[in-house]
Amino acid sequence: MKFLRNALLAFWAVGLPLTACAQAPALTTFPVGATTVTASALVTNLSTVWELVWGPDNFIWMTERGGRISRVDPATGQVLPLLTVSDVTETGESGLLGLAVTEPFPAAVPQAATYWVFVVYNYTDQGVLKEKLVRYTYTSSGGLGSPQVLLGNITATTTHSGSRLLVLPDHTLLMTTGDAQQTSEAQNPASLNGKILRLNFDGTIPANNPIAGNRLYTLGHRNPQGLVQLPDGRIYSSEHGPSNDDEINKIEVGRNYGWPNVEGNCNLPAELTFCSANNVREPLTTWTPTIAPAGLTYYDHPAIPGWRGSLLLAVLKNSKLTQLTLDATGNAITNRTDFLSGFGRLRAIxxxxxxxxxxxxxxRDGRGSPAATDDRILVLENRAYVATATRPTASGFAFELFPNPARRQATVQLPGPTTRLTVRDLLGRTLLTFRPTGPVATLELATLRPGSYLVQADGPAGSLTRKLVVE
Structure with a gap:
């Protein structure tokens, strides 16, 4: 397989609407800096969308709380149901929750297994509500099958269940859990509740977890419902507070996030004592009164420049999309800006x-006021954006690299046909050098191990390096 091939047709395609024949009617528009963002409906008449994941197949993977797992065609909005999980218990906030999709690992797994699909859901065991993590095998011919319970018997109740999933580049899985209204368990390392857990893809415990033989990655959480990793490896989570102090946290391995001894920042005498003694990581920002923060993602694409380098947060109670601007270090949120009112409770992104x-x-989760077409998947886009090969900077030279993180391929939009591309590891060692012949090229990543790399583009106008994360 060639590492680099020309993709001139792809260059034109990336700037077109996914539905090339027609665009969905605009429901509203709003400004983000100088950009006009249009909101439209991709899908309607769903029931409590809980998770949306952009899959490695370039489809949207979705869970609905009642138990249905589907793939959604982003070009047409067609919902392709895969499975309704038979033992899901939907009551209160419980039901089918988080989802993650990845390619099987290790490579010894039979190739018939196209993807592994991880889901978290609540179920009833002898009249008692519990929670479990299950891995399915997906194939294009057979759909979802071969369920394997990786972690079960987790204490649950009708609220405070978590549970987002996040696949890490080292082929491990993070899973958030709520405290299930048993607040003291959040500080108990032996309990699965009130934690972010880390597991191998087969459910075993990674050897380098903070506590040997323990799934604990972080502790002291109340009800974390958002989880995202940035291209440089930083991880952030959103978390529901009680009647005060909803939080955005920077997740650092082994850290304590305080609950129930600390609400928000360490600013009361007892909290200061506890924080000092227990390696507590304070939140980057808090909300009082609470807003019910849910799904969390990272935006770094030239289509909407005003959102680049920011976290985007779906908000339930306050029914908004909130932009959280990060500083250069990622250790502070410098601004919070709300968008997209009028669509009710927003959970997945x-x-x-x-x-x-x-x-x-x-x-339709029991706390909203559904419109006739709810629940929906909304699309926010800059309809005026057309990807171009040249994006001038102060030096007249730039290039774009996406998606990032990437898996098998990444697209490079180059400033000209004479550009040379060099891929190096973080020690500066040259792995590959190529001279593409067109303005758009595709990086074939199959030969690269998961990790971080530097992609350098050299041309007559100068040189520029972008970081690429391979999952």
């Missing part, structure tokens, strides 16, 4: 490689 943002509403 993902971003496509074309820079479109997809948001799932949650108005």
């Amino acid at each position: 993902c971003v496509s490689p074309q820079g479109r943002v997809y948001i799932g509403t949650s108005n």
